[in-house]
Amino acid sequence: MHVFYTPDIEDGAGAYALNEEESRHCSKVLRLGIGDQVSLVDGRGGLYQAEIASETKRQVTLKVISTTLAYQKRNHHLHIAVAPTKNIERLEWFLEKATEIGIDEITPIICAHSERKVIKEDRLVKVITAAVKQSLQAYHPQLNPAISFADFIRKESGAQKMIAHCIDDTSRTYISDIAQPHAAYLILIGPEGDFSPAEIDSALQSGFKPLTLGNTRLRTETAALAACFELNYLNR
Amino acid sequence: MHVFYTPDIEDGAGAYALNEEESRHCSKVLRLGIGDQVSLVDGRGGLYQAEIASETKRQVTLKVISTTLAYQKRNHHLHIAVAPTKNIERLEWFLEKATEIGIDEITPIICAHSERKVIKEDRLVKVITAAVKQSLQAYHPQLNPAISFADFIRKESGAQKMIAHCIDDTSRTYISDIAQPHAAYLILIGPEGDFSPAEIDSALQSGFKPLTLGNTRLRTETAALAACFELNYLNR
Numbered sequence: 001m002h003v004f005y006t007p008d009i010e011d012g013a014g015a016y017a018l019n020e021e022e023s024r025h026c027s028k029v030l031r032l033g034i035g036d037q038v039s040l041v042d043g044r045g046g047l048y049q050a051e052i053a054s055e056t057k058r059q060v061t062l063k064v065i066s067t068t069l070a071y072q073k074r075n076h077h078l079h080i081a082v083a084p085t086k087n088i089e090r091l092e093w094f095l096e097k098a099t100e101i102g103i104d105e106i107t108p109i110i111c112a113h114s115e116r117k118v119i120k121e122d123r124l125v126k127v128i129t130a131a132v133k134q135s136l137q138a139y140h141p142q143l144n145p146a147i148s149f150a151d152f153i154r155k156e157s158g159a160q161k162m163i164a165h166c167i168d169d170t171s172r173t174y175i176s177d178i179a180q181p182h183a184a185y186l187i188l189i190g191p192e193g194d195f196s197p198a199e200i201d202s203a204l205q206s207g208f209k210p211l212t213l214g215n216t217r218l219r220t221e222t223a224a225l226a227a228c229f230e231l232n233y234l235n236r
Numbered sequence: 237m238h239v240f241y242t243p244d245i246e247d248g249a250g251a252y253a254l255n256e257e258e259s260r261h262c263s264k265v266l267r268l269g270i271g272d273q274v275s276l277v278d279g280r281g282g283l284y285q286a287e288i289a290s291e292t293k294r295q296v297t298l299k300v301i302s303t304t305l306a307y308q309k310r311n312h313h314l315h316i317a318v319a320p321t322k323n324i325e326r327l328e329w330f331l332e333k334a335t336e337i338g339i340d341e342i343t344p345i346i347c348a349h350s351e352r353k354v355i356k357e358d359r360l361v362k363v364i365t366a367a368v369k370q371s372l373q374a375y376h377p378q379l380n381p382a383i384s385f386a387d388f389i390r391k392e393s394g395a396q397k398m399i400a401h402c403i404d405d406t407s408r409t410y411i412s413d414i415a416q417p418h419a420a421y422l423i424l425i426g427p428e429g430d431f432s433p434a435e436i437d438s439a440l441q442s443g444f445k446p447l448t449l450g451n452t453r454l455r456t457e458t459a460a461l462a463a464c465f466e467l468n469y470l471n472r
Contacts, residue, residue, distance in 0.1 A: 072451060072452070093329065097458055097461075100452060100453070100454050100455060100458045101450070101452065101454070101458065101462065102450075102452060134453070134455070135452055135453045135454065135455075136452075136453050137452065174472070176469075214337070214338075214468065214472070215308060216308070216336060216337065216338060216371050216372075216373065217336070217370070217371045217372050218336050218337070218371065219336060219370070219371075222333055222336045222337065225333075225461075226337065226465065229462065229465040229466075229469075230465075230469065232450070233412075233465075233466065233469060236410070236450070
């Protein structure tokens with residue numbers, strides 16, 4: 001079943017018109033015609049089954065057959081703040097995989113050891129949206145603007161705050177040792193070269209708990225996904 | 237610290253000579269000289285700290301300073317048999333990430349719905365070796381030759397056998413519901429389009445237990461990595 005991302009559909013709408021670009025994609029690329037069925041996700045939890053009611057070159061209109069609101073609503077809120085990787089494809093890969101596995105919010109943080117300090121937000125959102133459609137997620141993860149590490153950790157957060165770092169000390173615990181179930185979590189993942197000692201200190205002073213993700217040396221994007229897997233696992 | 241993969245080093249050797257290619261890499265690319273230290277991993281559990289004892293254009297010889305055998309020896313054996321993805325980069329990505337997280341054996345299986353039926357084994361091994369060095373793993377995961385699904389499941393295996401499929405029936409359990417700790421595991425992961433019903437039936441008849449990896453729709457390589465994460469997590 002083909003999936004369209006329709007953030008502008010009204011909750012419980014009975015009909016929807018695809019925009020010109022998606023209308024062309026629907027009729028010319030997918031070769032769908034009147035009566036064919038498609039799925040719509042609105043990114044706010046709405047999943048719609050619809051069928052093509054009318055079709056012109058410029059506009060495909062859909063009749064909604066069934067509606068599910070709060071489809072697969074998650075029982076926790078996972079926010080991962082991760083330093084953009086030098087090779088942006090690695091961050092894009094993380095965004096795709098985290099969307100498949102389950103994530104609510106991502107913030108790119110610029111750290112002392114960050115080699116990459118700028119990102120193209122719109123491109124990253126496209127990666128997330130493609131994964132939302134491919135994995136049939138009704139909720140669209142939120143990508144926040146990039147922000148400096150110092151500004152980010154100063155922000156208030158009601159979440160359980162943790163920082164994964166690579167400095168081998170005994171204070172680090174596994175996520176599973178400290179995470180409360182069905183809660184909100186905020187996890188910091190550092191750049192290639194890890195967080196600086198000063199960043200780690202300031203995070204700990206801001207109430208972040210130090211984490212280890214295992215005894216192997218993980219790349220930034222692998223560490224971020226490992227945290228995503230572990231928290232989704234703990235909230236099954 | 238720079239890491240070299242040296243599968244031909246003898247256990248407990250006191251010295252080692254890099255081959256011509258790696259010698260050139262060591263001196264010309266890394267610009268390392270006499271007295272500089274490097275790490276060696278032999279892929280069989282051996283981790284060596286060594287320093288450069290002599291250097292010519294063609295050959296760099298190393299003096300071993302310290303040796304650790306069975307470095308980070310794993311407490312279980314994980315074998316994932318996965319259908320190669322249509323886009324081979326997705327399989328390569330899985331091999332890199334699984335090596336970082338921890339895996340022992342991978343077998344590409346050609347299934348009824350497989351769009352890709354051939355792989356370049358040597359290229360895939362290069363991906364694994366690069367990840368072994370990057371993540372400082374002393375054990376090199378084994379990549380087996382590609383084999384048909386039917387031939388593969390006929391093979392004897394002392395492992396706990398499981399098959400992850402997408403047909404929504406109540407018999408599927410999570411890995412965590414059935415996996416015994418510190419054991420050997422064999423997990424089957426299907427292609428885009430899933431295993432065929434006939435393949436699932438024959439696997440169940442061969443003693444494979446049906447798995448679900450969660451309630452979201454995962455790509456082949458994501459499902460394979462999810463299984464890898466879960467089994468490493470359960471064996472911490």
